[in-house]
Amino acid sequence: MKHYPTYLQSLGLLLIFLLCTILSLLVVLPFFSFESSVGMTIIYTLSISLTIAIALFIRKNFSFVHKKFSPGVVAIAVVVFLSIHLALDPLTNLIPLSDLLKNMILETLQNPVAFFFMIVIAAPLLEELLFRGIILDGFLKNYHPWKAIFFSAFLFALIHGNLSQGVGAFLGGLLIGWIYWKSQSVIPGIIIHLVNNLVAFISVMLTPAADIYKSTAEQIDNPLWYWLMVVGCSLMAVGGTWFLHSYYFKDLKTEISTDTII
Numbered sequence: 118m119k120h121y122p123t124y125l126q127s128l129g130l131l132l133i134f135l136l137c138t139i140l141s142l143l144v145v146l147p148f149f150s151f152e153s154s155v156g157m158t159i160i161y162t163l164s165i166s167l168t169i170a171i172a173l174f175i176r177k178n179f180s181f182v183h184k185k186f187s188p189g190v191v192a193i194a195v196v197v198f199l200s201i202h203l204a205l206d207p208l209t210n211l212i213p214l215s216d217l218l219k220n221m222i223l224e225t226l227q228n229p230v231a232f233f234f235m236i237v238i239a240a241p242l243l244e245e246l247l248f249r250g251i252i253l254d255g256f257l258k259n260y261h262p263w264k265a266i267f268f269s270a271f272l273f274a275l276i277h278g279n280l281s282q283g284v285g286a287f288l289g290g291l292l293i294g295w296i297y298w299k300s301q302s303v304i305p306g307i308i309i310h311l312v313n314n315l316v317a318f319i320s321v322m323l324t325p326a327a328d329i330y331k332s333t334a335e336q337i338d339n340p341l342w343y344w345l346m347v348v349g350c351s352l353m354a355v356g357g358t359w360f361l362h363s364y365y366f367k368d369l370k371t372e373i374s375t376d377t378i379i
Contacts, residue, residue: 119256120171120176120255120259121175121176121290122172122175122252122255122256123255124177124205124256124268126259127252127255127256127268127272128247129274130168130172130251131272131276133168133171134164134168134276135164137163137164137167137168137171138164140164140167141159141160141163141164141167141222142160143299144163144221145159146202147216148333152224152316153219153224153228154195154224154225154227154228154231154232154252155231156275157224157231157232157235158231158232158234158235159181160241160244161235161240161377162234162235164245165183165239165243165247166243166328169246169247169251170197172251173251175252175346181246181250181254182250182254182297182299182301182302182303183302183303183304184301184302185302186300186302186304187365188330189365190296190300190305190309190361190365191305191309193308193357193360193361193365194221194292194293194296194305194357195308195309195312195359196353196357197292197353197354197358197361198292198312198313198355199310199312199313199350200314200317200342200350200351200353200357201285201288201289201292201347201352201354202289202349203284203315203333203347203350204286204347204354205284205288205327205336206332206333206334206347207347207373208284208330209284209285210333210334212280212281213281214279214281214330215279215281217279218279218280218281218282219330222329222330224270225318225321225322226321226322226326229318229322232318233318234257235312236314236317236318237311237315238311239243240310240314241307241308241310241314242311243309244273244276244310245293245303245306245307246303246307248269248272248273248276248290249269249293249294249297249306250301250303252265252269252272252321253265253269253294253297253298254266254297256269258271259296262298265294265298266277266290266291266293266294266295268287269290269294270286270289270290270291270294271287271290272288272326273286273287273289274286274287274290275292289310289313292309292358293305293306293309293310296309296361299347299365299366305317306309311326318356324336340367344364370376
């Protein structure tokens, strides 16, 4: 018997998320604008929370895999995660920012409290529970681990809705998915995701409004230092991944169990 969700069922789950988003819009729009920080935060939080609740009801198991993990795994993975995003900067700079993302950045500057809750608190917790705790958990019980991790990362990138975020989300999803498979816990992914989003939030808040849409290269304004950063981050991402594999995960058993809960 197949565990929930399969690949096909995960696409149905994304459809459920879309329907929950439409429902949340209908509930929130009479009171808040979709483009407002409060409106966007409520719609996002409500829609993904409903999706998680429906998914748990369908699979008839309300527990999440949660086993002990090494803090060293999380610390190194955070460095790898942040390094991946900076190493990808030359590629992501080629992709223009969507109007929605530009509006979110501007709204973050103007109304930071609501977006802090959505970006730093709600997104890491809810997205990890959905994409790793439910979707990847089901995939790992049904398919080869690397196929499961790859497709769950693809869905994670797809849900972001824009290419500029999607590239980093896909590679980040591969990393967190791998760590979830090896550590058998949703907690490391939540922490890694939270720290990454916190760094991004602080970066936006500390950037002068006149420079908010400038690329990293334009803000550094020194090609040598910029490419040293890119190369250095690439080496840290590769080296950190190798270190995790060699010293933490080499001999670790990776069977996903439903015996533990969070």
